[in-house]
Amino acid sequence: MKILLRRGIFYLITAWAAISLNFLLPRIMPGSPIDALIAKFRGRLSPQAIEAFRVLFGQKDTSLWQQYVDYWHSILTGQFGISYAYYPSPVTEVLGNSIGWTLVLISICTILGFLVGTGLGMLVGWKRGTWLDALIPVTNFISSIPYFWFAMVIVFVFAITLRWFPLSGGYSITTEIGFNADFLGSAVYYAILPAFTIVATAIGGWLIGMRNMMVTTLAEDFVRMAEAKGLPRRRVMFTYAARNAILPSFSGFAMSLGFVVGGSIVTEIVFNYPGIGSVLFKAAQAQDYPLMQALFLFITLAVLVANVLADIAYVFLDPRTREN
C-alpha cells in the first residue's frame, strides 16, 4: 500500500506542475495573448470578463505571487472565463457539453484497444516463429498511421462511398438527447466509425509490446518449470507466461494514456464528433486561449485520474507491490 501512497503524492505533484505550467506559459511566452484577445472582442466584453481574463493570463500591475494566488482561486472556483470561439458561452459550459461524449468514447476505445492488442500480442508471442510473426510488420504499419488520417480513409470508405454509417456528428439530430432508446441507439450507431478508428490504430502498439514481453517471459525459468510440471498448455500460456508478461505492458498502458488520448482526440475532428477534440480544434483555429487552457487542464487531470486507476489495478495484478 506504501506504493499507492507514493504514487498518489507523485500525481499530486504532477497535477500541481500542470496547473502551474498553465499559469506560467502565457506569462513567459512572447506577445500578450490577452491583449490580442481583448482587441479581437472589440469592446464586446464586460469589465468582469476582462478582469477574469487578466487573472488567468497575466496582468502587469500586481506581483507574480499575487497573480499566482488569484489564479489558483479562479481554478478552484471553476472560473475559466468566457470562450472566444463559442462567445458568449463560458468555458465551463462549452466543456460541460462536450466532456461526456469524449469520456465515454475514448475510455471505452482505449480499454478495448489495450485488451484486443494485448490479447493478440499474447497469441503472437506464444506462437513465435510461426506465420503469425508476419503480423508484426503489418501492425508496425498500422501503428505508424496518423490517427486522423486513418479516420479520413474510414470516413471516405464507409460513410461516403458505401454509406453504411453517418458522415459526422455524435447522434441523429431527429432524436432528443436523453436517456431513451432512440437517442442511445443513434449515439452507438454514430460512434461505431470513430470507435473503430481509435481501436484499430491503437492495437498495433499494444500488440508489438505484448508480443515482445511474451517472448521474453517465455524464456524465464518459471515458464520452463510450468512446462516441466506437465501443466495444460492454456495454464502455461495464461497463468505463467501472459500473467507475468502483461505487467510491464500494463505499466506502459498507464504511461501512454496521455499519448493515446491525444491521438484519439484529433480523430474526433474528422468525424465532427461533439467531444472535446472538436472543441480543441475550434479553439486552436480561433486562438481561444481560455478554452485551450481549460481543455489542457481537464485532459491532464482526466489522464491523471486514469493513471491512478491503472496503478490501483496494477497493485492487484502484481503481488510484489503489495509489500509494506
Next chain:
Amino acid sequence: MAITQAIIADTEESPTPSRASAFAWVRAIRSPGALIGMVIVGIFCVLAIIGPLIAPYDPSAVSAGGLRGPSADHWLGTTQTGQDILSQLLYGAQISMSVGLASAVVATLLSVIVGLTAGYLGGIGDEALSLLANVFLVLPTLPLTVILAAYLPKTGSLGIILVIAVTNWAWGARVLRAQTLSLRKRDFVEAARATGERTGGIILRDIFPNQIAVIAASFLGTVTLAILIQASLAFLGLTSVTEWSWGTILYWAQVSSALLVGAWWWFVPAGLAIALLGTGLSLVNFGIDEFINPRLRQAGLGTRRARRAAARRARMTRTGWRRRPRTAQRSTPVVDTILEIRDMRVEYVGQHDRTRAVDGVSLTLHRGEVLGIAGESGSGKSTLAYAITRLHKPPAEITGELIYTDAGGATTDVLKMSEDELRDFRWDELSIVFQSAMHALNPILPIGEQIDDVLRAHRPGMSKRDRDARIAELLGLVGIQKDRVRAYPHELSGGMRQRAMIAIGLALDPEVIVMDEPTTALDVVIQRQIVEQIMELKDRLGFAVIFITHDLSLLIELSDTIAVMYAGRVVEIAAAQDFYREPKHPYSAGLLGSFPTLSGPRRELTGIPGAPPDLRRLPTGCAFHPRCPLAFDACPKVDPVLVQITDPGQRAPREAACLLHGGVEAHADGLAEATR
C-alpha cells in the same frame, strides 16, 4: 554465429558485456526486416533532399484544373485550386522529415543528458531528474503541444521543433537512466572507478558506448513520433499553413472538405507517406530491439526450421506410454535401471552451423540412486539436465534415446513421446528442481497454488480437501509451516524458496528428480540443511536423483555414482568413493583440487589453469589437452573415448576418457574422429 553464442550463454549463464563488444549491435541491423526498413527510410531521405528539384510544379501555384483525379499531367491529381499534389508531397517531405529529425535530435540530446546524469549521479539529483521525467511522461503530450504551439507566433518550423522536443524527451531519459543504473554496477565500470578515472571520463568512455543501441532505438522512435505530432499540429492548423508539409496537405484537404467531394487522391498520399516512413523506422527499430534483447532474436528466423522439425516429430510419434496405475506404486520393481541416457546429443542450430553442447552422453540411473554430474560452467551439464526433461526449445535439437523403465518393467523412449504423453509423463515420473528458485517460481502465484495446479492437472479426480491436505503435507515434509501456503515467492527467504521448490518437485511422488544446482545460490549453512533434507527425503520416499553441480566435494558426499563432464562429453564415470580416492582423468583431478572438502583430510587446493573451451572452436584431439598438466604428443591428435579401467580394490567398474588409460590404441576409434 552470434546467435548461437547468445543462446548458449543464455542457458548456461548470462553474458558479461566487454568493452570490445560495445559496438557489436551494428551487426544486428543486418536482419532482413531491418534492411527493408533502412531501404524505405533511405528512399524517403533521398526524396526529401531532391524533392524540390524533381517536383513538376510549384506546390502553391494555382491552375484552372481544380479537383482533378490522377492524370498524366498531375500524377496524384490536383487540389480544389488546381495545385499539383505530387509537388506538394515532394516539397512536404522536406519539412516533415527535417522537423521530425531535428526534433528527435534535440529530444534525444535532452534525454541523454538527463538520463545519463540521473543514472550516474544517484541520490537526490537522480530523484529530482526522475521526477521531472515522470511528470513529463504523464502529461498528455498532444494538448500540451497544442497549447505551446498556439502561444508561439507562427514563425515556422523552429518553434515546432522546440515544442516537440520539450514534450518528448522524457521516455528516452527514463530508459537511459535505468540502463545506466544497471551498467554502472557492472564490473568494468567499477574497475574504471577503482583505477581512479574521472566521472566524466567513465560516462563517456565506458557507459556511453554501451548505451548507443538504446539511444539509437529511442532516437528512431522519437523521429516517428515527431513526424506524427508535426502532422497533427499542421492538421490542426497550428503551423504555418502556407509552408508545405504532409500535415499541411491534410489540413487543406480537411478544411476544403476533400472527403465530401470524394477527392481521395488529395489526402491518401500524404498519410500513406507518413505511415510508410514510420513503418520503415520501426522495422529498423525492431532490429535494434532484437539486438538489445537476445531472447527476441531466438524467436527469429533461424529457429524456424528446427521448430518445424520438432512439430513434425511431435505429430508423428506416439510411444504408447501409459500413466502407471496409482496402486502399483513402487511394488518390488522388476528392473533395477530406471533411466537410461543413450548417446544423447544437444545441438544449437545456427543459420550456417551447429554447435554441440552435449556430445554423445550415455548414462544409466538406477532406482533410488544418486547420480552426480559435475563440471565447470559451459561443460554442458545444465544443457543435459534440460535435455533429460525435454525442456529444450528450438534452435536446440536433441538426438539419442532416453529410455524410461516403469515399475512394471515396461520401457519408453521419452524423446519419442507425443506432446500429450509427455505432459502426462512429466512430474508424475520425473520432476526437476531448478538452479534458482527465485526465477523458477511464478512470482504472481502463492506457493500453495503452484503445488495445487500440478495436482489438478495430474490428479483430476482429487477433491479440493484432499489437495489442500496434500499441499500441507508436502510443505511439512520440507519444513515450511502450513500458514505459508498463501505466501508469494518474494515473501519467502532464499532457503525457504528452495525448499518450496523441492516440495513442488515431490508433489506427485516422482521416480526421478533432476536437481540442477539446487543449492548454488544459497549460503553454506542453508546449503547444508537443504542437502541433508534432500537425502533424508530420498531415503524415506525412495526416488532416484540426478544431482548437477560444480561443487565436487558436495557431490562426493551425497552421490552413489559421479559423472564428470567436459566440453559436452562425459570424461569420467565412477563410484563416488573410488572417484574420491583416485580420480582417473586429469580434469577430474583438477576439479577435485579446486574445492575444499566439507569433511575428510585436508589437501592442497590447486585449481585448473586456463578457461573452459569455446564449444564452437574445440581443440583437436582431447578437448582438455591445452589445459592438461599431463598432456603428451598424442593428445592433440587422438580423440579419447571412455574406456573401462580396472583397479585393485575398486568398488564398481569405472570408465575414463583419457589417453593415459588403456593405451593410445584403445582410443583408435577416436583417431578417425579427431576432426569432429
